[in-house]
Amino acid sequence: xxxxxxxxxxxxxxxxxxxxxxxxxxxxxxxxxxxxxxxxxxxxxxxxxxxxxxxxxxx
Amino acid sequence: xxxxxxxxxxxxxxxxxxxxxxxxxxxxxxxxxxxxxxxxxxxxxxxxxxxxxxxxxxxxxxxxxxxxxxxxxxxxxxxxxxxxxxxxxxxxxxxxxxxxxxxxxxxxxxxxxxxxxxxxxxxxxxxxxxxxxxxxxxxxxxxxxxxxxxxxxxxxxxxxxxxxxxxxxxxxxxxxxxxxxxxxxxxxxxxxxxxxxxxxxxxxxxxxxxxxxxxxxxxxxxxxxxxxxxxxxxxxxxxxxxxxxxxxxxxxxxxxxxxxxxxxxxxxxxxxxxxxxxxxxxxxxxxxxxxxxxxxxxxxxxxxxxxxxxxxxxxxxxxxxxxxxxxxxxxxxxxxxxxxxxxxxxxxxxxxxxxxxxxxxxxxxxxxxxxxxxxxxxxxxxxxxxxxxxxxxxxxxxxxxxxxxxxxxxxxxxxxxxxxxxxxxxxxxxxxxxxxxxxxxxxxxxxxxxxxxxxxx
Numbered sequence: 001x002x003x004x005x006x007x008x009x010x011x012x013x014x015x016x017x018x019x020x021x022x023x024x025x026x027x028x029x030x031x032x033x034x035x036x037x038x039x040x041x042x043x044x045x046x047x048x049x050x051x052x053x054x055x056x057x058x059x
Numbered sequence: 060x061x062x063x064x065x066x067x068x069x070x071x072x073x074x075x076x077x078x079x080x081x082x083x084x085x086x087x088x089x090x091x092x093x094x095x096x097x098x099x100x101x102x103x104x105x106x107x108x109x110x111x112x113x114x115x116x117x118x119x120x121x122x123x124x125x126x127x128x129x130x131x132x133x134x135x136x137x138x139x140x141x142x143x144x145x146x147x148x149x150x151x152x153x154x155x156x157x158x159x160x161x162x163x164x165x166x167x168x169x170x171x172x173x174x175x176x177x178x179x180x181x182x183x184x185x186x187x188x189x190x191x192x193x194x195x196x197x198x199x200x201x202x203x204x205x206x207x208x209x210x211x212x213x214x215x216x217x218x219x220x221x222x223x224x225x226x227x228x229x230x231x232x233x234x235x236x237x238x239x240x241x242x243x244x245x246x247x248x249x250x251x252x253x254x255x256x257x258x259x260x261x262x263x264x265x266x267x268x269x270x271x272x273x274x275x276x277x278x279x280x281x282x283x284x285x286x287x288x289x290x291x292x293x294x295x296x297x298x299x300x301x302x303x304x305x306x307x308x309x310x311x312x313x314x315x316x317x318x319x320x321x322x323x324x325x326x327x328x329x330x331x332x333x334x335x336x337x338x339x340x341x342x343x344x345x346x347x348x349x350x351x352x353x354x355x356x357x358x359x360x361x362x363x364x365x366x367x368x369x370x371x372x373x374x375x376x377x378x379x380x381x382x383x384x385x386x387x388x389x390x391x392x393x394x395x396x397x398x399x400x401x402x403x404x405x406x407x408x409x410x411x412x413x414x415x416x417x418x419x420x421x422x423x424x425x426x427x428x429x430x431x432x433x434x435x436x437x438x439x440x441x442x443x444x445x446x447x448x449x450x451x452x453x454x455x456x457x458x459x460x461x462x463x464x465x466x467x468x469x470x471x472x473x474x475x476x477x478x479x480x481x482x483x484x485x486x487x488x489x490x491x492x493x494x495x496x497x498x499x500x501x502x503x504x505x506x507x508x509x510x511x512x513x514x515x516x
Contacts, residue, residue, distance in 0.1 A: 003397075006397055007394070007397065010397060011375075012378055012382065013379075018387065018390075018391070021391055022394050025391055026394060026395055027398070029363070029399070030398040030399070032360050032364065033360065033364050033398070033399055035356055035360045036357060036361060036364065036403065036406040036407055036409075037406060039354075039410075042409035042410060042413050044409065044412065045408030045409045045412060046408050046412040046415070047408070048275040048365075048369065
């Protein structure tokens with residue numbers, strides 16, 4: 001699905017003069033995420049509202 | 060000309076108790092200074108305040124004086140003028156988040172938890188400061204909000220997102236201010252404006268009454284000239300209020316990462332200023348050890364992925380219906396959340412979990428860690444809005460510690476060749492917020508950079 005299609009599916013009506021900039025930003029942001037998959041040995045995720053400075057299950 | 064505020068909260072507090080000033084006098088100085096450099100009709104205004112509460116501040120100051128006269132002393136913030144970022148609710152007025160898309164009545168004009176604590180400590184709330192829209196956009200001159208300018212050079216950005224809070228302190232409008240930090244929003248403006256700021260331990264201070272950007276990282280922290288003053292504000296707003304601590308740097312092990320291979324641009328003077336700061340710490344007795352920040356690239360990326368995902372989730376309904384009411388940079392940035400899959404978000408939270416593990420291990424090797432807040436000074440507004448933004452944002456090194464969640468102070472260390480402030484960040488173990496500020500205060504006892512003032516007005 002193209003970024004334009006994704007924007008439309010999300011219900012975001014982006015004016016034509018903004019589209020190129022937003023597509024570039026989204027594609028750059030997507031590329032940034034790839035580094036997150038470099039380590040196959042990561043622990044389970046933590047959740048947004050949970051503090052886990054100690055303990056082992058969430059951190 | 061009206062006399063300016065004292066140099067510090069501690070000095071003002073002493074003067075109040077010695078009877079050489081009053082809270083009313085302090086608030087009148089604060090208002091006069093704001094009117095002189097930030098008046099709404101001033102075309103070269105600083106852009107620090109969105110809304111001032113002059114009448115309410117005068118009334119609160121009068122009460123503070125009455126209480127002190129009656130022997131009711133609420134502590135070091137009693138009668139001290141403090142400004143609050145307009146991302147936090149206050150009873151006096153609306154909360155705009157610097158956005159036309161925001162319902163200004165959000166929060167029902169109840170005080171945010173941190174504002175309640177400030178009042179309980181006797182602080183006088185002077186108004187709401189400007190910011191990057193919803194704590195994430197860039198200044199937008201086309202919107203009906205002040206552009207946060209830097210008091211060291213009004214053509215430059217104050218930094219974001221808590222730009223108005225930092226510029227208000229640096230320009231002497233108030234003695235302290237409250238900011239929020241999700242990826243650097245206390246430390247960046249504090250650093251760019253030459254004052255001191257603390258990103259508090261994630262979860263240490265209640266975010267009730269604070270508009271969210273990303274729940275995983277949002278934190279509230281103090282901005283003031285000195286670490287000592289930040290500690291006084293922290294003691295008033297933290298859940299487990301601690302008395303300001305002092306620390307001896309002798310014998311401390313401090314890890315260092317210059318991040319010089321991780322940065323997009325470096326201003327003249329930054330490497331020397333950072334090296335000189337390390338020498339100060341070493342001369343004061345600290346042991347400096349090279350200690351690269353683990354997983355720097357991954358942890359920084361996790362900050363962006365989580366922040367944009369959570370920000371997008373929060374704002375999506377309003378982006379659908381009120382797109383044009385958001386500033387252009389804000390709606391572009393927030394749309395970045397569309398880039399990520401559920402798997403990306405989970406993976407970022409796994410990296411965050413790993414960063415906590417690695418931080419615990421790091422702080423078994425050293426007591427504190429020092430790195431540049433940024434390798435550049437504040438950019439011009441023109442460069443920020445029209446130039447290559449990746450040069451600015453790739454030179455900011457605040458997202459790392461936001462992901463990890465540890466307390467991190469931004470501390471002035473000198474000026475660029477263009478005369479703009481430079482800053483380093485001191486990080487410590489979770490919960491050791493007062494200790495981080497105590498270390499920063501120890502550094503500031505040996506240096507005078509936090510006492511430099513911009514030649515404004």
